[in-house]
Structure formats: structure tokens, C-alpha cells
Amino acid sequence: MIGQRQERGAARRIEEERPATLTGRRGRGATAAAKADGLRSPAAAKADGAATEPRRVLAFADTLAGAKKGPFPEEVEPQLATLVTGPPGGAGWLYEVKFDGYRMLAKLRGGRVTLLTRRGQDWTERFAGVRDDLARLPARDAVLDGEIVIVGPDGVTDFQALQNALGEGQDGREGRLMYFVFDLLYLDGRDLRGCTQLTRKRALEALLAEVPEEGTLRYTEHIEEDGAAVFQHACKLGVEGVIAKRPDAPYRSGRGDSWLKVKCGRRQEFVIVGFTEPTGARLGLGAILVGVYTSGKLVYAGKVGTGFTSKTLVTLRRRLEQIERAQPAFQGAPRMRGVHWVEPRLIAEVHFSAWTRDGRLRHPSFEGLREDRTPESVGIERELPPPGKAAGAATGKADGATAKKKADGATAKKKADGATAKKKADGATAKKDVHAATSKAPRPGRRGGAEKVEVAGARLTNPDKVLYPGQGITKLALAQYYAEVADRMLPHVADRLLTLVRCPEGQGKPCFFQRHEAEGLSEAIRRTTVEEDDGKRTYLYVQTAEGLVSLLQMGALEMHIWGSRVDRIEQPDRMVFDLDPAPDLPWERVAEAARTVRHLLETLGLRSFVKTTGGKGLHVVVPIVAQRGWDEVKPFTKAVADALVRYEPARYIATLSKAKRTGKVFIDYLRNGRGATAVAPYSTRARPGAAVATPISWDELDAPLDPAAFTIETVPQRIATVDDPWAELGSVRQSITSAMMKQVGL
Secondary structure, eight states, X not given: OOXXXXXXXXXXXXXXXXXXXXXXXXXXXXXXXXXHTXXXXXXXXXXXXXXXXXXXXXXXXXXXXTOEEOOOOSOOOOEEEEEBSSOOOSSSOEEEEOOSXXXXXXXXXXXXXXXXXXTOOBOGGGGHHHXXXXXXXXXXXXXXXXXXXXXXXXXXXXXXXXXXXXXXXXXXXXTOEEEEEEEEEEETTEEOTXXXXXXXXXXXXXXXXXXXXXXXXXXXXOBOSOHHHHHHHHHHHXXXXXXXXXXXXXXXXXXXXXXXXEESSEEEEEEEEEEXXXXXXXXXXXXXXXXXXXXXXXXXXXXXXXXXXXXXXXXXXXXXXXXXXXXXXXXXXXXXXXXXXXXXXXXXXXXXXXXXXXXXXXXXXXXXXXXXXXXXXXXXXXXXXXXXXXOSOOSSOOOXXXXXXXXHHHHHHHXXXXXXXXXXXXXHHHHXXXXXXXXXXXXXXXXXXXXXXXXXXXXXXXXXXXXXXXXXXXXXXXXXXXXXXXXXXXXXXXXXXXXXXXXXXXXXXXXXXXXXXXTTOOTTEEEEEEEETTEEEEEEEEOSHHHHHHHHHTTEEEEXXXXXXXXXXXXXXXXXXXXXXXXXXXXXXXXXXXXXXXXHHHHHTOOOEEEEOSSSOEEEEEEOOTTSXXXXXXXXXXXXXXXHHHHOTTTEEOSOXXXXXXXXXXXXXGGGSTTOOEEOTTOBOSSTXXXXXXXXXXXXXXXXXXXXXXXXXXXXXXXXXXXXXXXXXXXXXXXXXXXXXXXXXX
């Protein structure tokens, strides 16, 4: 079951706080709404002591304004909402919660129920519990429109959980699936599509008046208040968005302007065109590559590497392996190693923060697979500006109550002088209404909403906290960044002891270093004991993307790593030369210094790699076999630095004296001592600009390069389009030999 006691309790609390119903008007429940249109709901009939048969209590369809006699509609194309950038202004709109599930038309005909997707697929057997509950409705023939969702124990809908439930053969009998019905198109010989939206909803409310709370059916409440206030509060509650509807409009198949959708975050479908191999401890796949159709052609849109459950990674890999192909299904594929291309058949729903200028997704997160659309129908969803004011009456006359409400609203608006007070009052009312609209069932919200946000399995608190005020980057965006780069980052960070720079209130506020254990850490942050001069101390390290995000959750804006791993702490497996330029030096001098260090190392027989540091410097990194101890490695790196200084003393210095550093590059070898650290590849820095320490190729160093351009917003796109410049670092097998030691004077 899904917390029905909590659900009913929440509903009671809402009703105790306010005497009005969910439409914001006093005394208009299901019975009152039915009487207003000359209807008699089952509840009303019982209240009057009438003995009526269930199949006859709703034989009032012919009394509805706009209803027409007609045959049962064999085919119905659903009405679709137009995506807009914000809620429409002015009066003349009602608002519903935007659900996170599968759109479904339900057809009841002579006791037989059929559930159809937007594409017309028959999914009746997938939702046997919903089918059975629909069959009990007091109607002979009916067509209903709504959305099937799955609601977790916390009241948040979860699209991936819906998919998992379908895959496991669960249905409504498990108490997890719900069908939120928001429209009634046909009822007992009468076509209601010509009726106004509000009239259809009142008939629907009456039809569903006696559905049991423990069942799967739910009437979708609506709110008639200030759209901006409703939308703002809906987003705070964690729902996916809102649907704005004209109360006086008929039901029109296809996409039009009488239904508008406003999303709290960007989210749409994409066609899967490939996948990458997992790295580290990850199973299944590393990421999926996705695209959209533009003018009939498939176009690459980016890589999605976060949002998957462990189970989804494995099951999705199996499905994709069955449709592999040798070459990409589109032109202009990015150059990446280890990519598996697939036939463009599967559709993924993806949440993301924005589109980049070159048409790539920013901070994408996988939400689930969609099976109710064709790949060719997947294109870029274009947001239109919302209507600024309520338009004139839509086709079909509004009922008396709607027209009166419009007139009253217009008069009240003209007379209102206390704009600020009115805004506060509307906001308060809208806040109650949104709570109410989501309280009759566990609240349908987008996974990752305000109450429960998980990224890579790590739970975030205060996901909207801004950590980089100069760029407006939130904790959630930063968590998504780390989840996205985890496959590249973990081979260099996993199993290495950490020193963290923690900035709980964000960049620009007080920060502090932490290297030892603290209370309340996630289990994804591992611990190990290290012998030190003053006794044993507990250090931290991570192994997974969840661990990386958990470090962020504790406020870590920088991650610095040891040069050894936990299984061989006393034998480093990489050396780092930190090239730190004097403030007066241009970037070209730093790049020149890195090339000089590389050349010197090559003369010794050592291969090296390079990365930016998130600042003005560069790190030259040398992988070695973990054989020699710190007492040998550090002197060797010092000897290399000293040799470079002797080679060009006017350009380089290897001592900490700031007075002598003017016009020179400091060759910092001190990163190679026991307990010393260097900033981790792909780590952010606690500095303005949200720059990232980024591995680059030596060829890139020869071209004009701006290290400040590597940020959390640009690096994920770089990873999606540029081969890993450090792909071979892990396979390099080289050691500091005795001959090398002699060459540098040791």
C-alpha cells in the first residue's frame, strides 16, 4: 500500500485549514458541482435516500450543455498541451498538476475496458488493477483521459519505478499504480467533447465520486487562482510542472493553445543512439548517447551518464546490445573511444538544465524509457511565450458559473488598489490549493523534487542552495556534474586518500580543510586507518559516483588526492609536478614550462600527462608502478625540478621564496611527499568562475588555450565530444630506475 492513512490525514488537514474546495470556491464539492449543472451524483442520490441502480445514476449526459448524441468513438486522438515558458497571465485559466507517468485513454464499452496509449497501443493487461476499477464505474459506455503514475511511500511519483513495475508485472492490485483522470470525453451515448472544460470536469467528478480511496482511480483536482503563484508553489513541492487549461474550451484533439504546459525544469524525450562502457565499479553501461529528429534527420544531442539505478544500468545494456550496429545512425558523430552504436529504436526521457549553443544537453539526467512514442516523433520541444492576458471566449459558450467568475474577476481586478496585499493573498490561497490538489493521493511529483533529491544514489539536502553565486550554480547542478563526469574522474580518484576544501555556504564564504573522519558521513564515503607520528588517524576516500556526490553534500568544493592508493599507501603510483607561475607571467610561459618538463622526463624515459588546475597553473602527472617509497620518490622529483632550474635559472625556480619568483615559474615538487596532495582531475575549485581541473592532451597545449573556459558547464560537453586525453594513463607501466636516479644526481 502507499500510505493511505497519511494521504487521508493530509487531506483532512487541508480541509480544516480552509472551508473552500480545491477550486477555491466555497461549498462546491462533488455534490454541489453536480447540482449546479442539474446533475445528480451517486453521493447526492444517497443523501436524498434515493434507491438507484449504479448503471443508471449517471444517465444525465443528455442534460450537459454542449453534449451531443453520437456513436461510441472508436478512435480518439488525445488533446496535447503546448509547452510555454511560464504560466499565462490574467484570469480565465484553471491549473492542474502535471503528472510524471504514461498518458492513457480509457474506454468503457458494455462492461469491457480498454486502456490505450497516445500511440493507440493496447496496454490494458499491463494495468489490470486499473482496468478492474474502471469496470466498476457507474456508466455503460465512457471515454476517460488521464495519466497512469506510480507513487512511492513518500508521495513522490517516480517514472523509473513505473517502468520497473511494468517490467516486473506489477499492477494496481499492489497499491502502487494510480490512474489520475482529468477529462471525460464520452458518457452513455453522449459525446462530451463539445462541452466546456469545466462542464466535462464536473461530470467527471460526479462519475468518480464514490471510487474507493484504496483503489487506483483518482479525480484530478484543479485550481483557479493566480497562475504565477500556483506554478511557483508547485515547483517548491517538487512536482514536474502545471497544466493550464481554458475552462470554457471544448476538447480538441492534437496540440493547441487551450491547454498549456509549464515545466519546473526542462525535460523531454530523446532517441538513444549509442552507449559507452562502464568504468570503475559501475555495472552495465557508462552512459547513453542520445539524439533528436530535426527536419527528418537524426541529430546528436549529447551524452547522459547520471540518473540510472544499478538495475537499470544492467537491463538497459541488455536491451541495447540486441540492437547494436557497426556505424552511427546519424551524420557528424562525435569522436569517442569504446562507443557502441545502436539502432534508433529506444526512447529515453531526460531531465536537463539547458541547451548549449551548439545543441548539446547541459546537466542531463536519465528519467526512464518511454514506450508510448515513435522515435521519428521525437524532436526538440520549443517553448513558446505564454499568453499575456486571458483571450476571448474559446469555441463553445462558458456555463453561467464560469462566465460569472470571469466577470467578477475582471471587476475585482479593476478595483484592486492594494497590489502587494492581493499578491500575498493570492499566493497564500494558491499555496493551500496546490497542497490540496496533491493531497487526495500521495503527491505526484518529479523524482528529484524539493522533498527528495537523489543524484547517483546520494541524497541531497537543500538542492537549490547556490554554491557559486557568480554563476548561479546550485548544489543540485554541481551534484549532476559530478555524476556525469564520474566515469572519467573515478579512475584517478577512487581508493585515494582525500583532503577536502569544504565550503558549506558556497564559494566566497568561509571554507576549511578536512582530511580526517567527521560525524554523520554517508556510507558511500569510505574510511581507512593510517599510521602517523602522533598515532593512528582515520582518513576518507571514495570508490563510486555516489561517494563523489556525497562529498559535495557535505560541502566539498575541492577534492585533493594522495599520490598512492589505500591498498599501498606507502608506495606512490604517480608523481605530480605543479607549475605555479608568478602573477606577472602570461599563460604561454606556463605552457612552455610544461613542455620543458615533459621533454626532460622523456630524456629519462618517463611518459607524462598534463592537466589544468582550475587556476593559472598546470600539473604534469607521471604514472609509475607502485614500488618505491615516499622517501625515494620525493627526492627524485626534487632532483628533476632542480635540473630544470639549472637548465634555465632565469625562467624557473624550485624554492618557496616568493621574493625570488618574479618572472619565473615555480616547479613545485612538494606534492610528492607522504600526506601531500594535488587537486583531483575534474574537481571543482572554491574560486570564482566554477573552474574545473581538467585533463588535456599535449596537442591542446600547443594551441591557444584558456584554462578558465573549463567549467562545470563546459566540461561535460567536452567529455561527450572529445576523446579522453588520459585514456592510456592507467595502462602505462614505468618505474623510477636506478639509472634514472643516477642521471638526476641521486
